[in-house]
Amino acid sequence: MNNKHQPDPHSARILAALQQDGRLSVQDLANRIGLSTTPTWKRLKALEQAGVIQRYTAVVDRAQVGLAxxxxxxxxxxxxxxxVVEEFEAAVRDCPTIVECYSTTGQADYVLKVVTPDIAHYDAFLxxxxxKLPGVNDIRSAVVLREVKSHGPLPV
Structure with a gap:
Protein backbone atom coordinates (compact mmCIF):
# COMPACT_ATOMS: atom_id res chain seq x y z
CA MET A 1 0.00 0.00 0.00
CA ASN A 2 1.18 3.51 -0.75
CA ASN A 3 0.27 5.07 2.58
CA LYS A 4 -2.02 4.68 5.54
CA HIS A 5 -4.91 6.56 3.97
CA GLN A 6 -5.05 5.46 0.35
CA PRO A 7 -4.60 1.84 -0.75
CA ASP A 8 -2.98 1.28 -4.13
CA PRO A 9 -5.36 0.16 -6.92
CA HIS A 10 -4.72 -3.59 -6.51
CA SER A 11 -5.12 -3.45 -2.72
CA ALA A 12 -8.30 -1.40 -3.14
CA ARG A 13 -9.69 -4.07 -5.49
CA ILE A 14 -8.78 -6.76 -2.94
CA LEU A 15 -10.63 -4.86 -0.21
CA ALA A 16 -13.67 -4.24 -2.42
CA ALA A 17 -13.85 -7.91 -3.45
CA LEU A 18 -13.48 -9.24 0.10
CA GLN A 19 -16.16 -6.87 1.40
CA GLN A 20 -18.54 -8.46 -1.11
CA ASP A 21 -17.42 -12.04 -0.41
CA GLY A 22 -15.00 -12.74 2.43
CA ARG A 23 -14.85 -16.42 1.52
CA LEU A 24 -13.05 -15.95 -1.79
CA SER A 25 -10.05 -18.22 -2.22
CA VAL A 26 -6.76 -16.53 -3.05
CA GLN A 27 -7.05 -17.93 -6.58
CA ASP A 28 -10.57 -16.52 -7.04
CA LEU A 29 -9.48 -13.23 -5.52
CA ALA A 30 -6.48 -13.07 -7.88
CA ASN A 31 -8.71 -13.75 -10.87
CA ARG A 32 -11.16 -11.08 -9.78
CA ILE A 33 -8.53 -8.34 -9.32
CA GLY A 34 -6.34 -9.23 -12.29
CA LEU A 35 -3.14 -10.34 -10.54
CA SER A 36 -1.48 -13.72 -10.21
CA THR A 37 -1.90 -15.73 -7.03
CA THR A 38 1.43 -14.98 -5.31
CA PRO A 39 1.26 -11.16 -5.46
CA THR A 40 -2.40 -11.31 -4.42
CA TRP A 41 -1.55 -13.49 -1.43
CA LYS A 42 1.32 -11.14 -0.44
CA ARG A 43 -0.93 -8.08 -0.66
CA LEU A 44 -3.64 -9.86 1.32
CA LYS A 45 -1.20 -10.82 4.08
CA ALA A 46 0.18 -7.25 4.16
CA LEU A 47 -3.37 -5.86 4.52
CA GLU A 48 -4.04 -8.28 7.38
CA GLN A 49 -0.74 -7.55 9.16
CA ALA A 50 -1.23 -3.79 8.82
CA GLY A 51 -4.65 -4.11 10.46
CA VAL A 52 -6.48 -2.83 7.39
CA ILE A 53 -8.36 -6.15 7.33
CA GLN A 54 -9.27 -6.58 10.97
CA ARG A 55 -11.18 -9.86 10.81
CA TYR A 56 -13.37 -12.08 8.66
CA THR A 57 -16.99 -12.54 9.63
CA ALA A 58 -20.41 -13.63 8.41
CA VAL A 59 -23.34 -11.23 8.08
CA VAL A 60 -26.29 -12.89 9.83
CA ASP A 61 -29.93 -12.00 9.18
CA ARG A 62 -30.97 -10.95 12.68
CA ALA A 63 -34.68 -11.66 12.10
CA GLN A 64 -33.83 -15.24 11.12
CA VAL A 65 -32.13 -15.77 14.49
CA GLY A 66 -34.93 -14.25 16.57
CA LEU A 67 -33.64 -10.68 16.92
CA ALA A 68 -36.30 -8.84 14.93
CA VAL A 84 -17.29 7.02 34.54
CA VAL A 85 -16.63 7.08 30.79
CA GLU A 86 -14.25 4.11 31.02
CA GLU A 87 -16.71 2.09 33.12
CA PHE A 88 -19.61 2.89 30.80
CA GLU A 89 -17.63 1.96 27.67
CA ALA A 90 -16.33 -1.26 29.25
CA ALA A 91 -19.86 -2.28 30.25
CA VAL A 92 -21.12 -1.57 26.72
CA ARG A 93 -18.31 -3.62 25.15
CA ASP A 94 -19.20 -6.55 27.43
CA CYS A 95 -22.93 -6.49 26.55
CA PRO A 96 -23.78 -8.68 23.53
CA THR A 97 -27.24 -7.11 23.12
CA ILE A 98 -25.52 -3.83 22.26
CA VAL A 99 -24.07 -4.60 18.84
CA GLU A 100 -22.68 -1.13 18.05
CA CYS A 101 -21.73 1.90 20.12
CA TYR A 102 -20.61 5.31 18.92
CA SER A 103 -19.32 8.21 20.99
CA THR A 104 -20.90 11.22 19.31
CA THR A 105 -21.16 14.98 19.20
CA GLY A 106 -24.50 16.76 19.27
CA GLN A 107 -27.52 15.78 21.36
CA ALA A 108 -26.23 12.45 22.65
CA ASP A 109 -22.96 11.38 24.23
CA TYR A 110 -23.38 7.89 22.75
CA VAL A 111 -25.58 6.15 20.19
CA LEU A 112 -26.11 2.44 20.80
CA LYS A 113 -27.51 -0.10 18.36
CA VAL A 114 -29.43 -2.68 20.37
CA VAL A 115 -31.04 -5.86 19.03
CA THR A 116 -33.69 -7.86 20.87
CA PRO A 117 -36.44 -10.36 19.98
CA ASP A 118 -39.22 -7.78 20.45
CA ILE A 119 -40.07 -4.47 22.10
CA ALA A 120 -40.99 -6.14 25.41
CA HIS A 121 -37.46 -7.55 25.59
CA TYR A 122 -36.04 -4.10 24.80
CA ASP A 123 -38.11 -2.61 27.64
CA ALA A 124 -36.76 -5.27 30.02
CA PHE A 125 -33.24 -4.65 28.70
CA LEU A 126 -33.61 -0.93 29.44
CA LYS A 132 -27.87 0.41 35.48
CA LEU A 133 -24.86 1.24 33.30
CA PRO A 134 -22.31 3.53 34.99
CA GLY A 135 -23.12 7.24 34.66
CA VAL A 136 -26.28 6.90 32.55
CA ASN A 137 -28.45 9.98 33.00
CA ASP A 138 -30.77 10.12 30.00
CA ILE A 139 -31.86 7.74 27.22
CA ARG A 140 -33.87 8.39 24.08
CA SER A 141 -34.86 5.38 21.99
CA ALA A 142 -35.76 5.20 18.32
CA VAL A 143 -37.18 1.89 17.11
CA VAL A 144 -35.91 1.01 13.64
CA LEU A 145 -38.87 0.34 11.35
CA ARG A 146 -36.74 -1.07 8.53
CA GLU A 147 -33.11 -1.05 7.59
CA VAL A 148 -32.61 0.70 4.29
CA LYS A 149 -28.87 0.11 4.21
CA SER A 150 -26.69 -1.68 6.72
CA HIS A 151 -23.37 -3.48 6.62
CA GLY A 152 -22.43 -1.48 3.55
CA PRO A 153 -18.94 -1.95 2.17
CA LEU A 154 -16.48 0.89 2.63
CA PRO A 155 -15.94 2.87 -0.58
CA VAL A 156 -12.26 2.02 -1.10
Whole structure:
Protein backbone atom coordinates (compact mmCIF):
# COMPACT_ATOMS: atom_id res chain seq x y z
CA MET A 1 0.00 0.00 0.00
CA ASN A 2 1.18 3.51 -0.75
CA ASN A 3 0.27 5.07 2.58
CA LYS A 4 -2.02 4.68 5.54
CA HIS A 5 -4.91 6.56 3.97
CA GLN A 6 -5.05 5.46 0.35
CA PRO A 7 -4.60 1.84 -0.75
CA ASP A 8 -2.98 1.28 -4.13
CA PRO A 9 -5.36 0.16 -6.92
CA HIS A 10 -4.72 -3.59 -6.51
CA SER A 11 -5.12 -3.45 -2.72
CA ALA A 12 -8.30 -1.40 -3.14
CA ARG A 13 -9.69 -4.07 -5.49
CA ILE A 14 -8.78 -6.76 -2.94
CA LEU A 15 -10.63 -4.86 -0.21
CA ALA A 16 -13.67 -4.24 -2.42
CA ALA A 17 -13.85 -7.91 -3.45
CA LEU A 18 -13.48 -9.24 0.10
CA GLN A 19 -16.16 -6.87 1.40
CA GLN A 20 -18.54 -8.46 -1.11
CA ASP A 21 -17.42 -12.04 -0.41
CA GLY A 22 -15.00 -12.74 2.43
CA ARG A 23 -14.85 -16.42 1.52
CA LEU A 24 -13.05 -15.95 -1.79
CA SER A 25 -10.05 -18.22 -2.22
CA VAL A 26 -6.76 -16.53 -3.05
CA GLN A 27 -7.05 -17.93 -6.58
CA ASP A 28 -10.57 -16.52 -7.04
CA LEU A 29 -9.48 -13.23 -5.52
CA ALA A 30 -6.48 -13.07 -7.88
CA ASN A 31 -8.71 -13.75 -10.87
CA ARG A 32 -11.16 -11.08 -9.78
CA ILE A 33 -8.53 -8.34 -9.32
CA GLY A 34 -6.34 -9.23 -12.29
CA LEU A 35 -3.14 -10.34 -10.54
CA SER A 36 -1.48 -13.72 -10.21
CA THR A 37 -1.90 -15.73 -7.03
CA THR A 38 1.43 -14.98 -5.31
CA PRO A 39 1.26 -11.16 -5.46
CA THR A 40 -2.40 -11.31 -4.42
CA TRP A 41 -1.55 -13.49 -1.43
CA LYS A 42 1.32 -11.14 -0.44
CA ARG A 43 -0.93 -8.08 -0.66
CA LEU A 44 -3.64 -9.86 1.32
CA LYS A 45 -1.20 -10.82 4.08
CA ALA A 46 0.18 -7.25 4.16
CA LEU A 47 -3.37 -5.86 4.52
CA GLU A 48 -4.04 -8.28 7.38
CA GLN A 49 -0.74 -7.55 9.16
CA ALA A 50 -1.23 -3.79 8.82
CA GLY A 51 -4.65 -4.11 10.46
CA VAL A 52 -6.48 -2.83 7.39
CA ILE A 53 -8.36 -6.15 7.33
CA GLN A 54 -9.27 -6.58 10.97
CA ARG A 55 -11.18 -9.86 10.81
CA TYR A 56 -13.37 -12.08 8.66
CA THR A 57 -16.99 -12.54 9.63
CA ALA A 58 -20.41 -13.63 8.41
CA VAL A 59 -23.34 -11.23 8.08
CA VAL A 60 -26.29 -12.89 9.83
CA ASP A 61 -29.93 -12.00 9.18
CA ARG A 62 -30.97 -10.95 12.68
CA ALA A 63 -34.68 -11.66 12.10
CA GLN A 64 -33.83 -15.24 11.12
CA VAL A 65 -32.13 -15.77 14.49
CA GLY A 66 -34.93 -14.25 16.57
CA LEU A 67 -33.64 -10.68 16.92
CA ALA A 68 -36.30 -8.84 14.93
CA UNK A 69 -36.25 -5.60 16.93
CA UNK A 70 -33.51 -3.04 16.42
CA UNK A 71 -33.37 0.13 18.50
CA UNK A 72 -31.03 3.09 18.30
CA UNK A 73 -30.61 4.42 21.83
CA UNK A 74 -29.15 7.87 22.45
CA UNK A 75 -27.44 7.92 25.84
CA UNK A 76 -26.20 10.88 27.86
CA UNK A 77 -23.93 10.46 30.86
CA UNK A 78 -24.39 12.41 34.06
CA UNK A 79 -20.67 13.08 34.45
CA UNK A 80 -17.84 13.10 31.97
CA UNK A 81 -15.06 12.17 34.32
CA UNK A 82 -12.56 9.60 33.09
CA UNK A 83 -13.55 6.69 35.31
CA VAL A 84 -17.29 7.02 34.54
CA VAL A 85 -16.63 7.08 30.79
CA GLU A 86 -14.25 4.11 31.02
CA GLU A 87 -16.71 2.09 33.12
CA PHE A 88 -19.61 2.89 30.80
CA GLU A 89 -17.63 1.96 27.67
CA ALA A 90 -16.33 -1.26 29.25
CA ALA A 91 -19.86 -2.28 30.25
CA VAL A 92 -21.12 -1.57 26.72
CA ARG A 93 -18.31 -3.62 25.15
CA ASP A 94 -19.20 -6.55 27.43
CA CYS A 95 -22.93 -6.49 26.55
CA PRO A 96 -23.78 -8.68 23.53
CA THR A 97 -27.24 -7.11 23.12
CA ILE A 98 -25.52 -3.83 22.26
CA VAL A 99 -24.07 -4.60 18.84
CA GLU A 100 -22.68 -1.13 18.05
CA CYS A 101 -21.73 1.90 20.12
CA TYR A 102 -20.61 5.31 18.92
CA SER A 103 -19.32 8.21 20.99
CA THR A 104 -20.90 11.22 19.31
CA THR A 105 -21.16 14.98 19.20
CA GLY A 106 -24.50 16.76 19.27
CA GLN A 107 -27.52 15.78 21.36
CA ALA A 108 -26.23 12.45 22.65
CA ASP A 109 -22.96 11.38 24.23
CA TYR A 110 -23.38 7.89 22.75
CA VAL A 111 -25.58 6.15 20.19
CA LEU A 112 -26.11 2.44 20.80
CA LYS A 113 -27.51 -0.10 18.36
CA VAL A 114 -29.43 -2.68 20.37
CA VAL A 115 -31.04 -5.86 19.03
CA THR A 116 -33.69 -7.86 20.87
CA PRO A 117 -36.44 -10.36 19.98
CA ASP A 118 -39.22 -7.78 20.45
CA ILE A 119 -40.07 -4.47 22.10
CA ALA A 120 -40.99 -6.14 25.41
CA HIS A 121 -37.46 -7.55 25.59
CA TYR A 122 -36.04 -4.10 24.80
CA ASP A 123 -38.11 -2.61 27.64
CA ALA A 124 -36.76 -5.27 30.02
CA PHE A 125 -33.24 -4.65 28.70
CA LEU A 126 -33.61 -0.93 29.44
CA UNK A 127 -34.58 -1.60 33.05
CA UNK A 128 -32.20 -4.48 33.72
CA UNK A 129 -29.12 -3.23 31.86
CA UNK A 130 -29.10 0.26 30.33
CA UNK A 131 -30.48 2.15 33.31
CA LYS A 132 -27.87 0.41 35.48
CA LEU A 133 -24.86 1.24 33.30
CA PRO A 134 -22.31 3.53 34.99
CA GLY A 135 -23.12 7.24 34.66
CA VAL A 136 -26.28 6.90 32.55
CA ASN A 137 -28.45 9.98 33.00
CA ASP A 138 -30.77 10.12 30.00
CA ILE A 139 -31.86 7.74 27.22
CA ARG A 140 -33.87 8.39 24.08
CA SER A 141 -34.86 5.38 21.99
CA ALA A 142 -35.76 5.20 18.32
CA VAL A 143 -37.18 1.89 17.11
CA VAL A 144 -35.91 1.01 13.64
CA LEU A 145 -38.87 0.34 11.35
CA ARG A 146 -36.74 -1.07 8.53
CA GLU A 147 -33.11 -1.05 7.59
CA VAL A 148 -32.61 0.70 4.29
CA LYS A 149 -28.87 0.11 4.21
CA SER A 150 -26.69 -1.68 6.72
CA HIS A 151 -23.37 -3.48 6.62
CA GLY A 152 -22.43 -1.48 3.55
CA PRO A 153 -18.94 -1.95 2.17
CA LEU A 154 -16.48 0.89 2.63
CA PRO A 155 -15.94 2.87 -0.58
CA VAL A 156 -12.26 2.02 -1.10
Missing amino acids: TCVLAEVNLSRHVEN HQVIF
